[in-house]
Amino acid sequence: MSWLVFALVFWIGAWALNASLxxxxxxxxxxxxxxxxxxxxxxxIVLWEGFVRxxxxxxxxxxxxxxxxGTFAASTDILWExxxxxxxxxxxxxxxxxxxxxxxxxxxxxxxTFLTRGLLPIGNFVAALPIIGIAxxxxxxxxxxxxxxxxxxxxxxxxxxLVNTVQGLRETDAMQRDLMRTYAAGYLDTLIKLRLPAALPxxxxxxxxxxTLALIGAIVAEYFGSPTRGMGFRISTGVGSLSIDLVWxxxxxxxxxxxxFYGLVAWMERRVTFWHPSHxxx
Amino acid sequence: MRNILPILAVLAALAVxxxxxxxxxxxxxxxxxxxxxGAEVIPAEPRDRFExxxxxxxxxxxxxxxxxxxxDRPRLPTPVQVADELWNTTGEMALRGRxxxxxxxxxxxxxxxxxxxxxxxxxxxxxxxxxIAIVYSRVVDMSLMPWAIISQTVPIVALAPMIIVxxxxxxxxxxxxxKAIISxxxxxxxxxVGMVKGLRSPGAAQLDLLRTYSASGVQAFLKLRLPASMPxxxxxxxxxxxxALVGTIVGELPTGAISGLGARILIGDQFGTPLAIWAAxxxxxxxxxxLVTLLDLTQRIILRRMGMQA
Amino acid sequence: xxxxxxxATSLDLTFQTNDGPVHALSGIDLEIGKGxxxxxxxxxxxxxxxxxxxxxxxxxxTGGMLTVNGMTPDEARRARAYGYVFQAAGLYPxxxxxxxxxxxxxxxxxxxxxxxxxxxRVLDLVxxxxxxxxxxxxxxxxxxxxxxxxxxxxxxxxxxxxDEPFGALDEIVRDHLNEQLxxxxxxxxxxxxxxxxxxxxxxxxxxxxxxxxPRPGRITDVIDSPLPKERPLDIxxxxxxxxxxxxxxxxxxxxxxxxx
Numbered sequence: 001m002s003w004l005v006f007a008l009v010f011w012i013g014a015w016a017l018n019a020s021l022x023x024x025x026x027x028x029x030x031x032x033x034x035x036x037x038x039x040x041x042x043x044x045i046v047l048w049e050g051f052v053r054x055x056x057x058x059x060x061x062x063x064x065x066x067x068x069x070g071t072f073a074a075s076t077d078i079l080w081e082x083x084x085x086x087x088x089x090x091x092x093x094x095x096x097x098x099x100x101x102x103x104x105x106x107x108x109x110x111x112x113t114f115l116t117r118g119l120l121p122i123g124n125f126v127a128a129l130p131i132i133g134i135a136x137x138x139x140x141x142x143x144x145x146x147x148x149x150x151x152x153x154x155x156x157x158x159x160x161x162l163v164n165t166v167q168g169l170r171e172t173d174a175m176q177r178d179l180m181r182t183y184a185a186g187y188l189d190t191l192i193k194l195r196l197p198a199a200l201p202x203x204x205x206x207x208x209x210x211x212t213l214a215l216i217g218a219i220v221a222e223y224f225g226s227p228t229r230g231m232g233f234r235i236s237t238g239v240g241s242l243s244i245d246l247v248w249x250x251x252x253x254x255x256x257x258x259x260x261f262y263g264l265v266a267w268m269e270r271r272v273t274f275w276h277p278s279h280x281x282x
Numbered sequence: 283m284r285n286i287l288p289i290l291a292v293l294a295a296l297a298v299x300x301x302x303x304x305x306x307x308x309x310x311x312x313x314x315x316x317x318x319x320g321a322e323v324i325p326a327e328p329r330d331r332f333e334x335x336x337x338x339x340x341x342x343x344x345x346x347x348x349x350x351x352x353x354d355r356p357r358l359p360t361p362v363q364v365a366d367e368l369w370n371t372t373g374e375m376a377l378r379g380r381x382x383x384x385x386x387x388x389x390x391x392x393x394x395x396x397x398x399x400x401x402x403x404x405x406x407x408x409x410x411x412x413x414i415a416i417v418y419s420r421v422v423d424m425s426l427m428p429w430a431i432i433s434q435t436v437p438i439v440a441l442a443p444m445i446i447v448x449x450x451x452x453x454x455x456x457x458x459x460x461k462a463i464i465s466x467x468x469x470x471x472x473x474x475v476g477m478v479k480g481l482r483s484p485g486a487a488q489l490d491l492l493r494t495y496s497a498s499g500v501q502a503f504l505k506l507r508l509p510a511s512m513p514x515x516x517x518x519x520x521x522x523x524x525x526a527l528v529g530t531i532v533g534e535l536p537t538g539a540i541s542g543l544g545a546r547i548l549i550g551d552q553f554g555t556p557l558a559i560w561a562a563x564x565x566x567x568x569x570x571x572x573l574v575t576l577l578d579l580t581q582r583i584i585l586r587r588m589g590m591q592a
Numbered sequence: 593x594x595x596x597x598x599x600a601t602s603l604d605l606t607f608q609t610n611d612g613p614v615h616a617l618s619g620i621d622l623e624i625g626k627g628x629x630x631x632x633x634x635x636x637x638x639x640x641x642x643x644x645x646x647x648x649x650x651x652x653x654t655g656g657m658l659t660v661n662g663m664t665p666d667e668a669r670r671a672r673a674y675g676y677v678f679q680a681a682g683l684y685p686x687x688x689x690x691x692x693x694x695x696x697x698x699x700x701x702x703x704x705x706x707x708x709x710x711x712x713r714v715l716d717l718v719x720x721x722x723x724x725x726x727x728x729x730x731x732x733x734x735x736x737x738x739x740x741x742x743x744x745x746x747x748x749x750x751x752x753x754x755d756e757p758f759g760a761l762d763e764i765v766r767d768h769l770n771e772q773l774x775x776x777x778x779x780x781x782x783x784x785x786x787x788x789x790x791x792x793x794x795x796x797x798x799x800x801x802x803x804x805x806p807r808p809g810r811i812t813d814v815i816d817s818p819l820p821k822e823r824p825l826d827i828x829x830x831x832x833x834x835x836x837x838x839x840x841x842x843x844x845x846x847x848x849x850x851x852x
Contacts (some may be wrong), residue, residue: 018424021424036421036425037428038456040426061452114291117285117288118285122289124284129524130563132535133533133544133563135545136551138549140551140556212435212437215437216437220532224551232440236443239447247301247444251441254437269578
C-alpha cells in the first residue's frame with residue numbers, strides 16, 4: 001500500500017514540476033524540452049511499479065518494471081539473437097529492398113503521366129489496406145526463415161514510399177520548370193538537379209512511416225511461422241508458456257528498436273533537408 | 283473522373299500479370315495432380331521435380347500447365363478462383379439465408395467491423411481529446427507530444443498478445459475489448475496529429491480578431507479552431523479507420539482467434555486452404571475500401587455544407 | 593538599324609479558355625536592336641509578360657512571326673541565347689548562392705575551373721562577393737533577387753529577359769537595384785527586355801519604352817527615350833523625364849479608355 005501512495009505522490013510531484021518547467025522562462029532550451037517528456041515517462045514507470053507492488057499484482061498478469069529489467073539483464077543473449085533475426089535480417093533488409101523498389105518504380109512511371117494518374121489512386125488505396133494479412137501467404141511462398149519476413153516488409157513499405165515519392169516529384173512549381181526550360185535542360189538534368197532534391201521532404205515522410213511499418217511487418221510475419229528465434233516467435237510462445245517477463249523484455253527491445261530506427265531516419269532527414277522551412281528555426 | 287481510364291488500364295495490366303504469374307507459381311502443384319492422375323510427367327519423381335526451377339518444369343510439361351489454373355490448393359489462385367470463393371462464402375450464403383453462419387465471410391466481416399468501429403470511435407475520441415489538451419495546455423504539449431510520437435514507433439503488434447492475455451486475466455470475456463484497444467492504439471495517433479495541426483491552423487490575424495471581440499476561450503474554440511480543423515480532421519479520420527481495421531485484424535491473428543477476418547486468415551493458414559486466406563484478404567480489402575469511401579463521402583457532404591471545399 | 597536582335601511581325605497569341613478565347617497578344621509589331629534596353633509597361637492582362645515568354649520560347653504564338661538572333665525562339669532557347677529573371681528569385685534552398693549560380697553552368701557543361709571564374713565574376717558584378725557560401729534563406733529579398741540576376745548573367749547570353757524582377761521589393765532597395773542594373777548594362781552591353789508596371793522605373797531604365805494595353809493585348813505606343821545613357825537617380829526630377837513619364841501615362845490611359 002505504501003508503494004501505491006509513494007507512486008501517487010511522485011506522480012503529483014512530477015506533474016507539478018513539469019507544469020512549472022513548461023511555463024518557465026527557459027522552456028525553449030533543448031535541456032528542458034527533453035527533461036519534461038523524460039520526467040513524464042519516468043512517472044509512468046514509477047506509477048507502474050507502485051501499482052504492481054502496491055496492489056500485489058501477480059507477475060503472470062503484469063510484472064513490475066524492476067522484474068522486467070532483471071529479466072532483460074539476464075537474457076541479453078536471447079534478446080540479441082531475436083533482435084538480429086527480426087530487426088536486422090527481417091525488417092531492415094525488407095525496408096531497404098522495398099524502399100529501393102518503390103523509388104525505382106516512382107522514377108520509371110514518372111515519365112508517363114498516364115501511368116502516374118493510373119497508379120497513384122491505386123497505390124493510395126493499397127496503402128490503406130491491411131496488407132499485413134498477406135503474411136501467411138508469403139511465409140507459404142518463401143519459407144519459414146527471415147526471407148519471408150523481409151518479403152512481408154517489402155510489400156508493406158512499398159506503397160507508402162511509392163505514393164509519397166510520386167507526390168514529391170509532382171510538387172515542382174511551374175516557375176522552376178520554366179527556368180529549366182530557359183537553360184534548355186534535358187529530362188535527366190531536370191530530374192536530378194531540381195525535382196529529386198525538391199521531393200526529398202516527401203520521400204522522407206514516406207520513409208518515416210515505413211520504419212514503423214517495417215517492424216510491425218517483421219514481427220507479425222513471425223507469428224505465422226518462424227525458426228525458433230525472432231521477436232515475434234518469442235512473444236507468441238512466451239505468452240503461451242507464461243514467461244511474461246521475457247515477453248515484456250522483448251517488447252522493451254521492440255520499443256527501443258522502433259524508436260531508434262525512426263530516430264535514425266529522422267536524423268538523416270534533418271541533415272539532408274536542412275533547407276526545408278520546417279527544419280529552420282527562424 | 284478523368285483518371286478512370288488510366289486506372290482501368292493499370293488494373294487491366296495488373297490482372298494480366300497476375301494470370302501470367304499463376305503458371306510458374308502453380309506448376310509443381312499441377313504436375314503433382316497430373317502425376318496422381320496417371321499422366322506422364324517429366325521428371326517422374328517428385329523429388330527430382332523439387333530440384334528443378336519452375337521455368338524448366340513448364341517447358342518440359344507444356345500440356346500440364348493448364349492444370350495449374352484450377353487447383354484445389356493453389357500457391358497462387360487465379361482472380362476467378364478468388365472471386366468464386368468470395369462469392370461462395372458471401373453472396374451465395376446470403377441468398378440461401380445463411381449469411382450469418384460461422385463459415386460466411388459476411389459474419390466474420392461483421393465481427394471485424396464491430397471491433398474496428400469501436401476501436402475507431404475510442405481512438406478518435408482519445409485523439410481529439412489529446413489534441414485539445416495539447417493545444418490548450420503547454421504542460422501537456424511538452425510532456426505528451428514526444429511520447430505520442432514514440433508510441434507510434436513501438437510496434438503495437440508486440441503488445442497485441444499481451445493485451446489479449448491481460449484482458450482475459452482481468453476477466454474480460456472474448457476478444458472484442460482487446461481488439462478494440464489495439465485498434466484504438468493504431469488509430470488515435472493520426473487523429474491526434476491531424477487534429478493538432480488543424481486546431482493550430484488559424485493564422486495569428488484571425489485569433490487576434492476574436493480577441494478584439496473579447497471572445498471567450500470556448501467561443502474561440504467553437505467558432506474558429508474547430509471549424510478550421512475539419513479538413514485536417516477528415517484526412518486523418520480516413521487514415522485512422524484504415525489503421526483501426528489493421529489493428530483489429532492484427533488482434534485476431536495471434537493464435538486462438540476463431541471469428542473475424544483475421545481469424546479466417548489464420549485458420550486458412552493452419553488448415554492449408556490458401557483460397558480461404560485469399561478470400562478473407564479480399565474481403566478485408568473491400569471492407570477497408572467501403573469504410574474509407576463512406577468517410578470520404580461524409581467529408582464531402584459536411585465540408586460542402588460548411589462552404590469549405592469545392 | 594542593323595539586323596535586329598528580336599523581331600516580331602503581326603504576332604498573335606490566343607488562349608482558348610472555358611469562357612471563350614482570350615486574345616493575349618494581337619498584331620504585335622516590334623523590333624529590338626542590339627544593346628537596347630526595352631521596357632514593357634501596361635496594366636495586367638496587356639500581354640507584356642506573355643510577349644516576354646514568347647521571346648523565351650516559354651509560350652508559342654498562334655499567329656505571325658517572331659525571330660530571336662535570326663532564329664526561331666525555340667532554336668534560340670536551345671542555343672542558350674538568353675538569360676531569364678523571374679518575378680521571384682526562385683533560388684534552390686538546398687544550394688548555396690555559389691551553387692545556385694553554378695546551376696546553368698553545370699547544365700551547359702562548363703568546366704569546374706570555368707564555373708569558379710564565372711561565379712566570382714558575376715558575384716562581383718552584382719556586389720554579392722563574400723556571400724557565395726550563404727544559403728538563400730539567409731539573405732534578404734533584394735540580395736536574393738541580385739543572386740537571381742547573377743545566375744542569369746553567368747553564362748554568355750547576349751539577351752537578358754526580366755519579368756518584374758523588383759516588383760516584390762521596397763522602394764529604397766528598388767532604387768538601388770535600378771542603379772546597379774544600369775551599371776551592369778553599361779558594362780556588359782547586353783540587350784535587355786524588362787517588364788514592369790512602374791512608370792518611373794520604365795522611364796529611368798530604358799532606351800525604348802513599349803506601352804501596352806489589354807483586351808486584346810496590343811502596343812499602344814513605342815517611345816524612344818532621348819535621355820542620355822549616363823543617368824544618375826535624380827534625373828527623375830528633370831522636366832525631360834517628367835515629359836516622357838507623362839507620355840507613358842497618356843498611352844496607358846488611352847489603352848484603358850474602352851473599359852471605363
